[in-house]
Amino acid sequence: MADHSFSDGVPSDSVEAAKNASNTEKLTDQVMQNPRVLAALQERLDNVPHTPSSYIETLPKAVKRRINALKQLQVRCAHIEAKFYEEVHDLERKYAALYQPLFDKRREFITGDVEPTDAESEWHSENEEEEKLAGDMKNKVVITEKEAATAEEPNPKGIPEFWFTIFRNVDMLSELVQEYDEPILKHLQDIKVKFSDPGQPMSFVLEFHFEPNDYFTNSVLTKTYKMKSEPDKADPFSFEGPEIVDCDGCTIDWKKGKNVTVKTIKKKQKHKGRGTVRTITKQVPNESFFNFFNPLKASGDGESLDEDSEFTLASDFEIGHFFRERIVPRAVLYFTGEAIEDDDNFEEGEEGEEEELEGDEEGEDEDDAEINPKKEPSQPAECKQQ
Template sequence: MKVEDCETDFPKLPALQKIETYPITGDKNIQMADNSFSDGVPPDSLEAAKNASNTEKLADQVMQNPQVLAALQERLDSVSHTPSSYIETLPKAVKRRINALKQLQVKCAHIEAKFYEEVHDLERKYAALYQPLFDKRREFITGDAEPTDAESEWHSENEEEDKLAGDIKNKAIIAEKEAAAAEEPNPKGIPEFWFTIFRNVDMLSELVQEYDEPILKHLQDIKVKFSDPGQPMSFVLEFHFESNDYFTNSVLTKTYKMKSEPDKADPFSFEGPEIVDCDGCTIDWKKGKNVTVKTIKKKQKHKGRGTVRTITKQVPNDSFFNFFSPLKASGDGESLDEDSEFTLASDFEIGHFFRERIVPRAVLYFTGEAIEDDDNFEEGEEGEEEELEGDEEGEDEDDAEINPKKEPSQPSECKQQ
C-alpha cells in the first residue's frame, strides 16, 4: 500500500511517486551555477529531479513522525481486519452460500416475530390473573377495605432480632403503647401512595413540577390494559384519580402502539416488539387550573399612533401532565429532528417502565426496595466491567422492551386525541 492511499490528518505527498522516476544518487547528477545547467541535462528534467529530492526529504521527515506512523498502522489494521474486507476476499461460490444464510436469517426473524405475538397473548392471559390482586391493592391503598390480620402479617429478614428487642422493651412500654394507640392518628388507606412512588423514582420525579404535586396526591391507581385478541398490538396506561379541584376526568389514559415484525428495509435489526407511536387524551381542566400552560403579559406598540397596549398570552408550561399530550411519531416518511426523536424515545421508555416495573411492583417502589435492587444491579454491572478490563466492550444493552397490541376502547372520562 502506498502512503497516499492512507487517510491521515497529514497532507498527501503529491510527487512521492517521482522518487522512482527521478532517483537522486548524489551531487554528481546535478550541477548548478548562475541559474544555468551543464552536461547536457534538459532544464525540465533537472527541475523534476530537484522536486523529487525535496519530496524525498519531506517524506523522510513525515515518516519519522511517530503520530504519522501510528495513523498509518491504524489505517492498515482497519483495512486488513474488518469483517467486510474479509468477505470481499472470499470466492464467489462462498459469497453465494452466505447470501443463502441471510435468506434463512430473514425467515428466522419472521418466526421470532410470531413468537413475540404469542408471548403477548400469554401476557394478556396472565394479566387477567393479576388483576384481582391489583384490585385488592387499590382497596387497601384507598381505604375502601382493611386487610385482615393474616393479610397484614409480614416476616422481615431481621425478625428474630426484632422479636428479641421487642421482648426486652415490651414490659417497660406496654402501658405507654396502649395510651399512645388511643391517640395515634389512623388515616384512611395509605396516603399519597402513588405520589410517593413518583418522588422515589428518578425517571418520574424529573417530570413532576411543584405545581403538579397537589394533583398527583389525588392519584388512586394506575392500571395496564392490553389489546384484545386479533387487534393490533398495544397497551393502555390508565391513571385513576379521585374527585379533585383541577380537572373533571376520573381517568386519564395513554395508549402505546406496538409492532412485532421485521423491517422490510432492514430485517436484521429486529430485536422483538417495539413501541412505534402513542396517543394521549384530552384533560378537561377546570377554569384557571390548567398547569400545562402559563399566562404571560406582553406589551405591543401601535405602529401609527405609537400607543402601547398590554395583552395576555398562554404559552406551554413544563408539567407531568404533558405526558397525556405526546409528540406524534412521523408517519408520512418525514424524519423527526434530533430533539423530537429524543423526546419520543424518552416517552416510550417511561411508558414501558410503568408497564413492566411500576404497576407490577408498586409497593416495592413505594418502600424503596425495588430502587435499591436496581441500584445494586447497576453496581454489579460496573464491577464486572472493571474485572473484564482489556476485553472487548460488553454486549449491547437489552432489547427494546416488549410492547403489546390494539388500542382498546378509551374510558368515557378521557377523550382520545
C-alpha cells in the same frame, strides 16, 4: 546538431539514470534495516482497520453467494421470531386477567375501602428476630409510654399518597413532576395496564384512575401505546422484538383556572403608527407531568423528526414501558423503595463484574508465556432475556 556523448556505446544519460537507481536501492536497503523504521511501519500496518466487511469483500463470488443464502434464512428467522412475540403478547393478556383480581384488592387496601385481615397483614421480614428482640426490650422499659402513644397515633384511611410517593421515589417520574402537579397526583388512586384484544393491532393502554378533585372532571386519564412486532422491510436484521411506534393521549377536562399545562403571561405591544403601548395576555405551554397525556406524534408521512423531538418521543416510550413492566406489577416495592434499591444493586453489580473481567484479561496477558494446562476455561456469565 546536438552532441550526444557515448561510453562503450551506451548513452551517458542512461548511465546516469542507472547510477541513481542503484543509489536509491542502496538507500532503501539501509532504511529498511533500521529497527526504528521497521517498528514504525509495523505499527502503521497494525493500525489499519480490518473490518468484517473488508474481509467479506475479499471472498470469492461462490462464497458470497452462499452468504446471501444465509441472509435469506436469517430474514425468515426474524419473521418466525415476530410470531413468537405475538404469542407472548397473547400470554401477557391471559395472565393480566389472572393478576387483575389481586391488583383490584391492592387498590381497595390503598384507598381504604377494605381493611386487610390479620392473616393478610402478616409479613415476616429478614430482620424479624432482631426487630422482635429490640421490640421486647423496648416494651419492658417504656410499656406505659408506648400504650399512650398508640392510643394517640392517628389511623388514616388506607395508605395515603401511595402512588404519589412512587412518583417521588422513581427518578424517571420525579423529573417530570412540578410542584404544582403534586396536589393533583395525591388524588391518584390506581394505575392499570390493559392489553389490546385478540385480533387487534398490538398495543397497551395505561389507565390513571383519580378520585374526585378540584382540578379536572375526568375520573380516568389514558395513554395508549401502539406497538409493532414485525421486521422492517428495509432493515429486517434490526428486529429485536416488539417496539413502541406511536402513542395517543386523551383530553383532560380541566376545571376553570386549574389547567397546569399552560400558564398566562402578559406581553406589551407597541403600535407602529401611533406609538401607543398596550398589554395583552396570552397562554403558553407550561412544564407539567400532565403533558404526558398530550404526547408528541410519531411522524407517519415519511418526514423525519428533529433530534429533540426524537429524544422526547423515545423518552415517552421508555416511560410507558417502565409503567407497564415495573411500576404497575411491583407498585408496593417502589413505594417502600425496595425495588429501587434492587435496581441500584443490579447496576452496581454489572459495573463490578465488568471491572473483574478486565482484571482477568490483564492477568491472562501477563501469563501468556507460562500457560497452565490444568487451568479450566472460565465459564460464560449467565445472560438474561430482556
